[in-house]
Amino acid sequence: MRTVLALAALMLGVWVVALPEAASAAEPRTTAEIVRHMADRRAILELMGQYGLALDSADGEGYAGLFTDDAVIIAGDGTEYRGHAALAKMAGTPGLRPTAPDAPRPANPVVRHPFSNVTMQIDGDRARVRAYWTVVDGTSGAPVLRASGRYDDRLVKQGGRWRFTQRRIINEMSIFPMTRPPLPKD
Amino acid sequence: MSKLAIALAMSAMALGLAVSAAPAPARAQSEAATVRQLYDKELILDMMARYCFALDDADGATYAAMFTQDGVLISGNGANVQKGRAAIKAYVDGRKPAPGAPSAARINRHAFHNAVVDINGDRATVRAYWTTTSSAGGGAPALASMGRYQDTLVKRNGKWLWTERRITTDMTAAPAAAPAR
Numbered sequence: 508m509r510t511v512l513a514l515a516a517l518m519l520g521v522w523v524v525a526l527p528e529a530a531s532a533a534e535p536r537t538t539a540e541i542v543r544h545m546a547d548r549r550a551i552l553e554l555m556g557q558y559g560l561a562l563d564s565a566d567g568e569g570y571a572g573l574f575t576d577d578a579v580i581i582a583g584d585g586t587e588y589r590g591h592a593a594l595a596k597m598a599g600t601p602g603l604r605p606t607a608p609d610a611p612r613p614a615n616p617v618v619r620h621p622f623s624n625v626t627m628q629i630d631g632d633r634a635r636v637r638a639y640w641t642v643v644d645g646t647s648g649a650p651v652l653r654a655s656g657r658y659d660d661r662l663v664k665q666g667g668r669w670r671f672t673q674r675r676i677i678n679e680m681s682i683f684p685m686t687r688p689p690l691p692k693d
Numbered sequence: 694m695s696k697l698a699i700a701l702a703m704s705a706m707a708l709g710l711a712v713s714a715a716p717a718p719a720r721a722q723s724e725a726a727t728v729r730q731l732y733d734k735e736l737i738l739d740m741m742a743r744y745c746f747a748l749d750d751a752d753g754a755t756y757a758a759m760f761t762q763d764g765v766l767i768s769g770n771g772a773n774v775q776k777g778r779a780a781i782k783a784y785v786d787g788r789k790p791a792p793g794a795p796s797a798a799r800i801n802r803h804a805f806h807n808a809v810v811d812i813n814g815d816r817a818t819v820r821a822y823w824t825t826t827s828s829a830g831g832g833a834p835a836l837a838s839m840g841r842y843q844d845t846l847v848k849r850n851g852k853w854l855w856t857e858r859r860i861t862t863d864m865t866a867a868p869a870a871a872p873a874r
Contacts, residue, residue, distance in 0.1 A: 538725045541732045548735060623804035626742040637746065639804050641826065641834070655802060655826050655834040679800060680828030 547629050550669045551636060551662060558671075559620035567599020574671045575663060583656060583678030617645040622658070632664040640676070654681035734810045737817060737846065737853055745803040745823075753786035761847060761854045768860040802826045805842065817853065819844040823860070838865035 535544040554573055561570035571594040574580075580588040580597075588597050601616055625638040637659055644653040656679040661672045740759060747756035757778040760766065766775040766784070775781045790798050808821040820843060827837030840862040846853050 535732070538728050541728050545728075545731060545735060623806065624742040624745050626739050626746065638742070639745075639802055639826075652826065652834040652836065655828070678831075679802065680826070680831050680834040682833040 544629060547634070547664070547669065548627060551627060551629075551634060552625060554662070554669050554671070555622055555625065555636070555638065555658075558674075559622065562598050563619050565599055565601040567595035567597070570598035571595035574674075575665070578670070578672050578674075581673070581675040583654075583676045583681075613646050615646070618653075619643045619645070619650075634660075634662040634664075634669070636660040636662060651682075654683070655679055730812050733812045733817065733848070733853070737810050737819060738808060740853060741805050741808060741819070741821065741842075745805065748785060748788070749800075749802050751785060751787075751789040753782035753784070756785045757782035759855055760858075761849070761856050764855050765857045766855075766860075767857065768862075770862055798830060800828050800831065801837065815848040817844075817846040817848070819846065827866070835866070838867065839863055840865075 535541045558570070558573055560566075561573065571591045574591070574594055576591055578589075578594070580594060582588065588594050620640055620642055622638045622640045625636060628635045637657060639657050640655065641652060642654040644651045656677045659675040659677065661674075662669050663672050664670075744756065744759055746752075747759070760778055760781055763777055764781065766781050767773070773784075775784045802825065804824050804826070806822045806824065808819060811818045820841065823840055823842055824836060825838045826834050828834050840860060843859040843861065844855055845857045847856050848854075
């Protein structure tokens, strides 16, 4: 009898220890859930990578395709770019991207947008992502850090594909005055 | 030994053989463990990013909560040792600019690179590089310092926490009197 009781206590103990702690609804538990979560993370990281690649090669259509049709970009100066056509035009125009207000647009700007420090909260088909960005300017040859700041993004997965619904770009440091006039929208 | 006992022993052996020879459950277990380990790495990488945000925002509460209660933060090439969450929180809160501080105050942004995460059950070590991009009052950014993280972590109740983070500064634009933190 004592043995049975001891065994029962042991099993109960094991059961209690094995109970998962209370977790947020979004946290994956099963192997299938974890695999899906990591695939989502990887897809979002690559979306962030595609953003810089498209922007830096002035691929306006490719850039706009990373966003939902009703998505908005809130640029560092507060300018909002809304919808596919506005995004494609903004990103597809070389030299329109941040430059000094009184400086001539370089004919062939060489600009790169690397990102770092990505943290994500994925909840089903929605995600919030924060990261740091840097603009490296190589137009004159040697790379120069031109500006740096953070992204605060909202994303949605539609038809199995992650896209931005909103990207807020926060300028934290720049070789140009931070309060420059808004870039033309059209 | 009775015939019954022999029969029981033989069937137990057969059962044991059957269990050990069944490859499917063993492989499923191994895949699940591999997936779990990859997920642990992702959790730690995400945590390293949140750490930088908390540091740069001087958010001591968020920062300290990423350490164990008795966690240790070693910076300034060993000159600066904070033991326990309370000390770590106070240290990071102390980075907040004083009210009315000049707007030309220096801002620092930390990022990590080259992270190598080794998971061993509920323990982990991390080796990585960090950079500080720095600016006076939001002006031109510059790479101000660079160094290494050497970390040990433990998983408690499903959550990774630092038991120790050792921050080594390998190069810095700041004079020795004011080491990059």
